[in-house]
Amino acid sequence: MAEQMGLLIDVSKCTGCRGCQVACKQWNNLPATATAFSGSYENPPRIEGNTWTRVKFTEDRQSNGSVRFLFRKTQCMHCTEASCVAVCATGAATRMENGTVVIDQDKCVGCKNCVVACPFGAVGFDPQTGTSRKCRACYERVANNMPPACVKTCPPGALQSGKREDILAAAGERVSQLKAAGKEAYIYGQKELGGTGVIYVLDAPPKVYGLPENPRPATASVTGNWLGVLVGAGILAFAPFKLLFSDKGSDVENSPGTGVDENA
Amino acid sequence: MHEVNWPALIAVYLFMAGVGVAAFYTGVLADIFSNGRYRRLAKYGAYIGVPMIVIGVLMLLFDLGKPMSFWRLLLNFNASSTMSIGVWLLSAFMVLGGLNALTWLAEEKFAGNSGILGAFKNKPGLRRFTGLVGMPVGLLTAGYTGVLLASTSSSLWSSTPYLGLLFLVSATSTGIAALMLVLAWRKEDFAVIQKLARADALVIVFEIIVFSLLLLALGSGAPEAAAVILKGSYSLVFWLGIVACGLVIPLIVEVYNMFSAKLHTGNDFTVPVVASVLILVGGFLLRYVFLFAGQVSL
Ligand code: SF4
Numbered sequence: 001m002a003e004q005m006g007l008l009i010d011v012s013k014c015t016g017c018r019g020c021q022v023a024c025k026q027w028n029n030l031p032a033t034a035t036a037f038s039g040s041y042e043n044p045p046r047i048e049g050n051t052w053t054r055v056k057f058t059e060d061r062q063s064n065g066s067v068r069f070l071f072r073k074t075q076c077m078h079c080t081e082a083s084c085v086a087v088c089a090t091g092a093a094t095r096m097e098n099g100t101v102v103i104d105q106d107k108c109v110g111c112k113n114c115v116v117a118c119p120f121g122a123v124g125f126d127p128q129t130g131t132s133r134k135c136r137a138c139y140e141r142v143a144n145n146m147p148p149a150c151v152k153t154c155p156p157g158a159l160q161s162g163k164r165e166d167i168l169a170a171a172g173e174r175v176s177q178l179k180a181a182g183k184e185a186y187i188y189g190q191k192e193l194g195g196t197g198v199i200y201v202l203d204a205p206p207k208v209y210g211l212p213e214n215p216r217p218a219t220a221s222v223t224g225n226w227l228g229v230l231v232g233a234g235i236l237a238f239a240p241f242k243l244l245f246s247d248k249g250s251d252v253e254n255s256p257g258t259g260v261d262e263n264a
Numbered sequence: 265m266h267e268v269n270w271p272a273l274i275a276v277y278l279f280m281a282g283v284g285v286a287a288f289y290t291g292v293l294a295d296i297f298s299n300g301r302y303r304r305l306a307k308y309g310a311y312i313g314v315p316m317i318v319i320g321v322l323m324l325l326f327d328l329g330k331p332m333s334f335w336r337l338l339l340n341f342n343a344s345s346t347m348s349i350g351v352w353l354l355s356a357f358m359v360l361g362g363l364n365a366l367t368w369l370a371e372e373k374f375a376g377n378s379g380i381l382g383a384f385k386n387k388p389g390l391r392r393f394t395g396l397v398g399m400p401v402g403l404l405t406a407g408y409t410g411v412l413l414a415s416t417s418s419s420l421w422s423s424t425p426y427l428g429l430l431f432l433v434s435a436t437s438t439g440i441a442a443l444m445l446v447l448a449w450r451k452e453d454f455a456v457i458q459k460l461a462r463a464d465a466l467v468i469v470f471e472i473i474v475f476s477l478l479l480l481a482l483g484s485g486a487p488e489a490a491a492v493i494l495k496g497s498y499s500l501v502f503w504l505g506i507v508a509c510g511l512v513i514p515l516i517v518e519v520y521n522m523f524s525a526k527l528h529t530g531n532d533f534t535v536p537v538v539a540s541v542l543i544l545v546g547g548f549l550l551r552y553v554f555l556f557a558g559q560v561s562l
């Protein structure tokens with residue numbers, strides 16, 4: 001396996017400036033969207049076909065009544081067990097050799113299955129292109145030894161890119177630092193969904209940051225569901241069909257003149 | 265919360281696909297188990313099934329972001345993708361069901377001996393083969409409409425193993441209802457309608473069991489998702505439309521009808537027609553509510 005790419009998001013350094021959002025739009029030529037004030041500086045309200053990354057703002061009320069303002073950059077996690085790849089019927093969603101998950105815009109037919117399948121809500125449908133689109137971890141930039149646009153722009157250095165193993169090591173180091181300073185610290189993405197390309201350093205539990213604690217691939221219950229279908233088909237074939245229709249009951253014969261015509 | 269990615273058109277598609285394949289396999293199963301006594305059901309099943317599936321698939325294509333690129337779905341097979349499996353099931357069903365329907369059409373009065381239809385005249389082997397293969401393909405297709413929803417991250421759809429089964433059983437009920445309606449419309453043998461109503465009553469009992477299993481599993485595995493349909497904004501449609509209209513009332517009507525038939529109240533088509541219409545409405549609402557409620561909890 002080729003070297004896996006990694007992207008570190010250290011939320012403890014994020015100031016919520018949203019420079020990454022703008023850099024992403026610029027590098028990927030994505031239009032701005034008109035939005036209305038929602039009561040929070042979080043904007044736009046969700047990831048969409050033309051918004052591939054956004055900083056999620058969380059107001060976490062503490063037990064002493066004070067409020068912590070938490071920022072987390074969200075985007076595709078580049079999962080190893082990628083739900084979007086698993087459900088895509090055209091083969092448009094694929095995992096590249098370096099672990100980057102991309103949606104081939106020529107192959108995508110816009111069925112939106114990946115949009116409803118992604119455990120992180122990271123894919124959006126773009127009515128303009130008729131396709132589903134998402135963060136592609138600046139695949140071409142990385143291939144040319146440049147950091148992704150968001151990493152390049154981040155003023156406080158909350159983002160870092162490189163080989164996944166180096167990123168994991170850096171995350172581990174940062175967690176020890178935070179813990180030494182008496183703070184909570186967690187790594188997210190090391191094991192989740194087979195290990196994700198994006199690794200978070202969190203200073204509050206994943207749940208507080210709106211991350212699923214035990215994310216499952218979208219196909220997790222498919223085998224069970226198919227089994228149910230097979231069992232059900234067997235039961236139905238027996239009852240009612242075999243039970244009722246193979247009985248030599250009197251219904252048909254006893255209704256004079258209305259018997260089913262064999263040669264109908 | 266996400267916006268709705270799969271709109272109402274998809275609920276219509278799930279519904280029509282279910283009715284279509286179920287009418288088809290109901291007809292084939294009734295025909296083979298009875299050694300041909302219910303052959304007419306197989307014919308009507310094919311006549312209902314094929315157009316339903318074709319219209320349903322057109323809706324599916326219409327909902328694609330790039331409908332004209334639909335052929336890309338046929339260039340690929342992804343075993344882990346329920347949609348990919350479904351594309352192939354639907355394609356197989358359209359070919360098998362289409363050929364099967366042609367063997368019936370060829371024997372209708374208006375069909376001549378020449379032309380395309382003429383070629384399908386007196387082809388019992390082809391009819392039997394397409395029926396026997398199309399029947400399991402149809403059963404799987406009916407289940408696939410539920411498994412498709414289960415292969416997502418929506419907790420309502422994916423946290424239990426019962427959605428495919430529920431859609432299969434519900435589709436069977438709607439397929440039987442569609443057959444009853446056609447028989448009533450053609451003023452066919454009342455005894456056959458009675459037979460179908462009895463079959464349907466059993467299917468509804470099965471459906472109620474599956475529904476209960478699903479709701480129990482949801483209640484423990486994904487209580488918030490369960491609450492959306494049981495207590496939230498969809499609860500009224502759920503209890504009135506799906507449970508009362510789609511399950512309980514038709515079941516009562518069908519059971520009542522079984523006994524009243526014994527009392528010889530004559531061949532009154534009203535009762536089975538009312539039951540069938542209620543079942544079809546309930547079956548559609550089931551898909552509609554699950555489709556939308558599932559996207560609320562996504
Ligand atoms: S986060 Fe979503 S879009 Fe990204 S690889 Fe995972 S499943 Fe696919």
Ligand code: SF4
Pocket residue numbers: 084087088089090091092093103107108109110111112113114115131132
């Ligand atoms: S929307 Fe495109 S990328 Fe997503 S599953 Fe469908 S074809 Fe694949």
